[in-house]
Amino acid sequence: KNQVEQSPQSLIILEGKNCTLQCNYTVSPFSNLRWYKQDTGRGPVSLTIMTFSENTKSNGRYTATLDADTKQSSLHITASQLSDSASYICVVTNSGGYQKVTFGIGTKLQVIP
Amino acid sequence: GAGVSQSPRYKVAKRGQDVALRCDPISGHVSLFWYQQALGQGPEFLTYFQNEAQLDKSGLPSDRFFAERPEGSVSTLKIQRTQQEDSAVYLCASSLESGRAGSPLHFGNGTRLTVT
Numbered sequence: 001k002n003q004v005e006q007s008p009q010s011l012i013i014l015e016g017k018n019c020t021l022q023c024n025y026t027v028s029p030f031s032n033l034r035w036y037k038q039d040t041g042r043g044p045v046s047l048t049i050m051t052f053s054e055n056t057k058s059n060g061r062y063t064a065t066l067d068a069d070t071k072q073s074s075l076h077i078t079a080s081q082l083s084d085s086a087s088y089i090c091v092v093t094n095s096g097g098y099q100k101v102t103f104g105i106g107t108k109l110q111v112i113p
Numbered sequence: 114g115a116g117v118s119q120s121p122r123y124k125v126a127k128r129g130q131d132v133a134l135r136c137d138p139i140s141g142h143v144s145l146f147w148y149q150q151a152l153g154q155g156p157e158f159l160t161y162f163q164n165e166a167q168l169d170k171s172g173l174p175s176d177r178f179f180a181e182r183p184e185g186s187v188s189t190l191k192i193q194r195t196q197q198e199d200s201a202v203y204l205c206a207s208s209l210e211s212g213r214a215g216s217p218l219h220f221g222n223g224t225r226l227t228v229t
Contacts (some may be wrong), residue, residue: 004155043117043206043222044156074221105154
């Protein structure tokens, strides 16, 4: 069964600090990997997308990495802000047929002052 | 607005009642997905439409769940004879492209269903 596993499940950091979230997947055949940010009570919003040939992509203070050989991805958040408090979900799309995606359960990040 | 719109935002149903959840995708988006998100979990796939065609309904948990998108735009997820285990947030997402492309999913804010 295709799976996406994320760690840690939850994380509390001080405002201004950096953090790294992890994602391991077994989805195959692989098409792309996205990180989504989901604020409480809202739908997820895409932060980054990475395909097989990309190993780093940045979006402001967010930097995602991908190692397609080991099937691992990370999301690094720099100089965290209170507004970064949210769930961060790793989503992997397979390349068979239509855009079928598998979601991780997310990492719940809380940034405190 | 230009985003995916879902209604109602909250729904409380007594066990055994039927409910209908509505999704207005972004205009022109070909693909439409329904997901079920339990508390503290990631979204779980329910069903997928490409225009008006329902190409995959493998995630629907039982025959009490039914989805339609008759004109290829607005979609409705219907749950008959609701049970307590149906309580969850139901998310709708649309994307511009069909097939294997990497276009992002645009999510609505969901309908939170509580079955009492």
